Amino acid sequence: MNIENAQVQMRKGILEFCILHIISRGEVYASDMLDELTSARIMVVEGTLYPLLTRLKNAGLLDYKWVESTSGPPRKYYILTDLGRTSLNALDETWKELAESVNLIVGKTNQHRKVVNEHHEALDVDSPGNRPNQPGLSATDL
Amino acid sequence: MNIENAQVQMRKGILEFCILHIISRGEVYASDMLDELTSARIMVVEGTLYPLLTRLKNAGLLDYKWVESTSGPPRKYYILTDLGRTSLNALDETWKELAESVNLIVGKTNQHRKVVNEHHEALDVDSPGNRPNQPGLSATDL
């Protein structure tokens, strides 16, 4: 396990959520989705996206229709079903809660760092006083 | 695939990140971690946590020492290695970027909903005018 792996893991869970969001705004096909995900700096490849779309279709969250293209093979344009819309609302909640949970834990760490830092400053007779703008220690990090 | 599955997926990626954060604040053993994760409403079971700790240890991000307990079997107290600390900093960045990416996509959907809604209102001759505080449509959702 390396750090890149962990970063990949972190992105994994939210993919489905993002896909549903993108489709919720109107009919799109796979390349449209890849474009938008890329522009949001979420890197996804075809081998991930297509099976995911198939799973969501089989789960009844998506539907699609074939549309002829003027420049290439026909495309599968996806839309959300009613179930897909309901699920997306639920996932909106889940995302909010998840972000809250993580920020709670990260915030607690920053709080801890701050306390430790103040303790060290109190013991440090050579301390020049306040040290504003130290990385990771400002109140806005909470 | 059901909606619960998607919610589980969403939580998956951030587990490692949260564990590293908790350990970064000082020596803890598994039950301490489970308590904190639970209080942050992140549900994890032993069968998930122990293998994860072993993986992080083998990857060189964690170290541990056995400590006798006054009320039960000995405990493994974990600490971060230097590599673990470096990795945590990288994951802090990753989390920030991920949250930004997701909020970008969710925000775009809310923007879209707003436009669609305004369009419908403009066509709706029976419209009583502004409809403040409609769910999911306020500016603060962005």
Place this chain on the structure above:
DNA sequence: ATAAAGTACCTTGCATAACAAAGTACCTTA
């Protein structure tokens, strides 16, 4: 003593999912 309950850590087997890579098929252009 000894059984029962509590605590802590570990392992096995299964299901899911991301991804790389290779494949199929259709369309346009040279």
Place this chain on the structure above:
DNA sequence: TAAGGTACTTTGTTATGCAAGGTACTTTAT
């Protein structure tokens, strides 16, 4: 008609979450 582009699909590998069951140590109740 061959080459290149676009779009969708499939296969095999790997990682991982988790349920369930296991080992081992300690305390408490009988």
